[in-house]
Amino acid sequence: MEQRVLKTLEYDKIIALLVDKASCTYGKEKAAELTPFVQLDEVKIAQQGTQEAATVLRLKGSAPLGGIRDIRSSVQRARLNAMLAPLELLDIASTIMAGRRLKNFLLDMCQDHDLPLLQQQAERIEGLRELEMEIRRCIDENGDVLDSASVELRQVRQEIRQVESRIREKLDQMTRSSSYQKMLMENIVTIRGDRFVIPVKQEYRHVFGGIVHDQSASGATLFIEPEVIVSMNNKLRELRLREEREVERILYILTEQVSFAVEALVENVDALTELDFLFAKAQLAWSMKAVCPKLNDRGYLQMRKARHPLIPREIVVPVDVELGGEYQAIVVTGPNTGGKTVSLKTIGLLSLMAMSGLHIPAEEESEMTVFSSVFADIGDEQSIEQSLSTFSSHMTNIISILEKMDEKSLVLFDELGAGTDPTEGAALAMSIIDHVIDSGARMVATTHYSELKAYAYDRPEVINASVEFDVQTLRPTYRLLVGVPGRSNAFAIARRLGLPEAIIEVARGSISEEDNQVESMIASLERNRKSAEADRNAAASLRREAEELRRQLDEERARFAEEKNKLMERAEEEARIAVQLAKEEAETIIRELREMRDDGVEIKEHRLIEAKKRLGNAVLELEKEKVKKPARAVRATQIKVGDEVMVTSFGQKGTVLEKVNNDEFLVQIGIMKMKVRRDDMNVQNSITQKPQTAPYTSVNRRTASIKMDLDLRGYNVEDAIREMDQFLDDALLGGLHSVSIIHGHGTGVLRKGVHEYLRSHRNVKSFRLGGQGEGGVGATIAELK
Structure with a gap:
């Protein structure tokens, strides 16, 4: 692609946004170099990588990309056996740990989700735990080599601390002595050129002897290393040189260990670069609400x-x-x-x-x-x-x-x-x-x-x-x-x-007449377009409503079947328990009768056998009743407005609202009204036979007027809770199992209040934010018990 075209179409600004989303130097550099591919296979792989990273962000919110450092120059220096500084070694350890953490995170994700490209990159990362632990054992988080790095270093530093202690003790005696205090500019011990000194007034220089290491700007103060501690400072200097040689030896050993792992580190850097780049693309997609085409x-x-x-x-x-x-x-x-x-x-x-x-x-x-x-x-x-x-x-x-x-x-x-x-x-x-x-x-x-x-x-x-x-x-x-x-x-x-x-x-x-005709034609086309667009939007709205009604009907049917099965199971269990209790009671009675006979009461044996047989027959009848299907309602030849009927094709009960013609009736089933043929209905309860069913009819009619959604935009939290309380009561009374509460985006205060109320409501089974076509994060869908 020509760079001029990329700039004209503002592709460079998109790349700048992508670079900003990358977490480490590697990813930023790779993002800055991104140019369009011209082969379909390459584009598909690139889009798949973005989609996999977007899946991880959607499920987990973020990926652990922290701790990745730019270690490329340090790795190359280790390849040449040039001693690495402590901070360079710390960066290597941090990058190793960051790579291992990201690898474990992605491989765990891959166990539950198909993410082949991310898995491939994660598997390229070497753990190198031993190298990381050795670096951290020797160097602290500030870049200082620890005493525990070697036995020699610990001994040298112990000696250094002992000598320093003796020097300070000697100098403290001098600064606290009344005979010396008037000769000192200040009663302190300081350091010049890695050697301990005291500030002495210029005129008393000959009293202390020793070496002058520095003087004040005015010349009135000399920083003198008294003669009595010169040998101790010399000893301290020798120990510090030993410490430096030991520290260098330790750093060389660590550098050598890094050099053995150079190839693995380079592979880790390449994999981390690709992963950071993929997640940068996914972050950019998320910020733009973009999709994979x-x-x-x-x-x-x-x-x-x-x-x-x-x-x-x-x-x-x-x-x-x-x-x-x-x-x-x-x-x-x-x-x-x-x-x-x-x-x-x-x-x-x-x-x-x-x-x-x-x-x-x-x-x-x-x-x-x-x-x-x-x-x-x-x-x-x-x-x-x-x-x-x-x-x-x-x-x-x-x-x-x-x-x-x-x-x-x-x-x-x-x-x-x-x-x-x-x-x-x-x-x-x-x-x-x-x-x-x-x-x-x-x-x-x-x-x-x-x-x-x-x-x-x-x-x-x-x-x-x-x-x-x-x-x-x-x-x-x-x-x-x-x-x-x-x-x-x-x-x-x-x-x-x-x-x-x-x-x-x-x-x-x-x-010209021709131009006027063209303009008139365009105006007509525009009017037709707007009319067609309005018709299309209306048709789409009707289609969505029909799909929603169908979905609700399917849910109602599934719920009805589930409740029917539960009732059947409960009835069977109750019948079984009743039969078992009856049998136990019968056995007890017969046992007591036999005991009475043995005690001299005249009871015929055949009477006992006959009684037990009758009980056995009763048990058998109960068992038969237990598995018998519910009796089918009698088909009524005369169906009247207000009758409760079973619609055979849907397997649900409804209420007859009006007669359409001799063969069809308008029936209310849950929240829906539909035309049903006479031969597709069985009368369950007639208003003439069972007037007490009228209350159910009124409830069914009320259901039709109950909304499935509540718009709370513009309410404060207190007023919204009052509205929700009444709304949920009406929904439960109307037999609704799912409702939508619209709270809008706003600052999130109203949404938080709605969620807290729903979480504590005794009749709310669960709730979630709306999906596509349900209002998104501006609405909450509540499932009722």
């Missing part, structure tokens, strides 16, 4: 609700674009500042992002293609140095594009043919579009020329598009309308601003 190499792309990633989400207007299927080129017309260039850049930038393995800010099921190259001529590229006009500059760029493009290229032209005579410019623009189409490339072009509107109708490979303009507010809506050419709107704007109608009519009369 479908991919192809057929030159077909379909963007659904695509958003320019550099425009704030709250103000960007999504666009729907399809290119490369039925149409090879799109010609976009419309007023200035209407959003034509933004739409053009959105198409180009999202194509580059998809080819780079980055997710795109669009809706699910968007499909992108892998182009061999992307070309763009956008903006004012006038060159002062070359003394080229705007038109010349654009034409020079266009000529270069026409020479380099092929059938797998995407070509973007902004204001094609502008900057010259309108007639010649329009003719040139049409000729250029013809040439691009003949080459097989995909193209999107914006223009002001009205001639290109009719041109697009004459070419089956080209489709018109426009950016919408609201004549009432005199502002563009920035919506891209594919299939409808743009209107000039000059007369409408002038009328709106108050220009006299007579002037407007004179101006309209000066326009």
